[in-house]
Amino acid sequence: GAGVSQTPSNKVTEKGKYVELRCDPISGHTALYWYRQSLGQGPEFLIYFQGTGAADDSGLPNDRFFAVRPEGSVSTLKIQRTERGDSAVYLCASSPEGIVRETQYFGPGTRLLVL
Amino acid sequence: AQKITQTQPGMFVQEKEAVTLDCTYDTSDPSYGLFWYKQPSSGEMIFLIYQGSYDQQNATEGRYSLNFQKARKSANLVISASQLGDSAMYFCAMREGLGSNYQLIWGAGTKLIIKP
Secondary structure, three states: OOOOEEEOOEEEEOOOOOEEEEEEOOOOOOEEEEEEEOOOOOOEEEEEEEOOEEEEOOOOOOOOEEEEOOOOOOEEEEEOOOOHHHOEEEEEEEEOOOOOOOOOEEOOOEEEEEO | OOOEEOOOOEEEEEOOOOEEEOOEEOOOOOOEEEEEEEEOOOOOOEEEEEEEOOOOOOOEEOOEEEEEEOOOOEEEEEEOOOOHHHOEEEEEEEEEOOOOOOOOEEOOOEEEEEEO
């Protein structure tokens, strides 16, 4: 498909485990964003990539969260030592260049549940 | 302080009526963009409409229009001739700056339910 894809769509894990969430952006989009959406709230920004580099990671809540985009396309959000408070929908978005006017196109999200 | 405020947690509207969803924002940056997204129960964020701070005219996209009142810092979404498929969460979001600030700042959303 032509849109942003995310896998897995759902992930259930136990407290303390490590998880990886994958995002495949729209082909050719250099900008990639991760957001977290808790139940009943709007999304919160986590991190932004321009190409392979993290241009802004100011939204990552702590050092348990890390994200990579080694080849400037697919990105992986990694969460170590998961906590129940990490349960949320993790949304990935991409845009062509990352400029202000650009629409960010979102994937369907990964629903993470930490038991 | 909240940067994006959506004061209507929920709204019920009769099918075929027009509906206005409120959004006020707070920024000191003269350059910013305002976005509206729709999130159906499936969870995917769907872009609806964009308004730039320097745009002279209010944005329109099909049945969606944005009532942009810069002095009041409001950017209300108007949906004309509502349809059952419009039932969803609606989020207002803002992006500040000319290029150094990449994140979207989001409101809490409004849940819109269209009644048949």
